[in-house]
Amino acid sequence: ELLARLVMAEAGSEPYLGQVAVGAVVMNRVESPLFPNTIAGVIYEPYAFESVSNGLIWSQPPSNSARLAAVNAISGWDPTGGALFFFNPAKTSNPYIWSRMIITQIGNHIFAR
Numbered sequence: 001e002l003l004a005r006l007v008m009a010e011a012g013s014e015p016y017l018g019q020v021a022v023g024a025v026v027m028n029r030v031e032s033p034l035f036p037n038t039i040a041g042v043i044y045e046p047y048a049f050e051s052v053s054n055g056l057i058w059s060q061p062p063s064n065s066a067r068l069a070a071v072n073a074i075s076g077w078d079p080t081g082g083a084l085f086f087f088n089p090a091k092t093s094n095p096y097i098w099s100r101m102i103i104t105q106i107g108n109h110i111f112a113r
Contacts, residue, residue, distance in 0.1 A: 004062035004070040006043050009051030010086075011109065016065055018107035021080045023073025025111065028084050035084070039074075080104060083111035 003023055011022040029035035029042040036042050043052060051057045062070070080086075086109045087097045100112035 001062070002043055003039050003074065004067040005057050006049060006051065007069050007073075008060065008062040008066035009057040010049060011069075011107070012060075012063060012066060014107040014109065016069060017079050018109055019066055019069035020072050020077055021083070021106045021109065021111055022086060023070050024078040024080050025083050025086050027073050027076075028078065028080070028082055032084060079106060080111040083113060085112045086110065087112075 003026055006026065007019050007023050011019045014022070026039060026042050030037055030039060036045055043049060043057075047053060049057075081103045083103050085097060085100050087094075088108050089110055090108065092098075097112070102110055102112045104111050
């Protein structure tokens with residue numbers, strides 16, 4: 001449920017593949033020693049996701065596609081190729097995020113390591 005809410009808040013208007021990709025970033029972080037080792041730990045890490053910081057994650061229930069995307073990400077589908085970050089290039093000028101190695105773009109999000 002928590003991952004589905006994050007997918008909805010961060011990528012609800014993205015294509016389905018982009019929704020799975022956002023969920024996969026969370027799962028990749030869970031597996032990485034650089035991040036907390038639980039879904040909740042990753043999602044609630046301070047300043048990790050704008051939708052958590054601004055409360056958007058709680059503003060609407062997840063759609064069916066967001067729920068299915070979360071299930072697919074938890075099951076191991078990773079269309080990002082191991083990304084640990086994602087961002088919308090039209091909405092950020094943060095030098096740190098732009099310094100990350102870009103892997104791919106899906107919908108409006110860039111996925112990076």
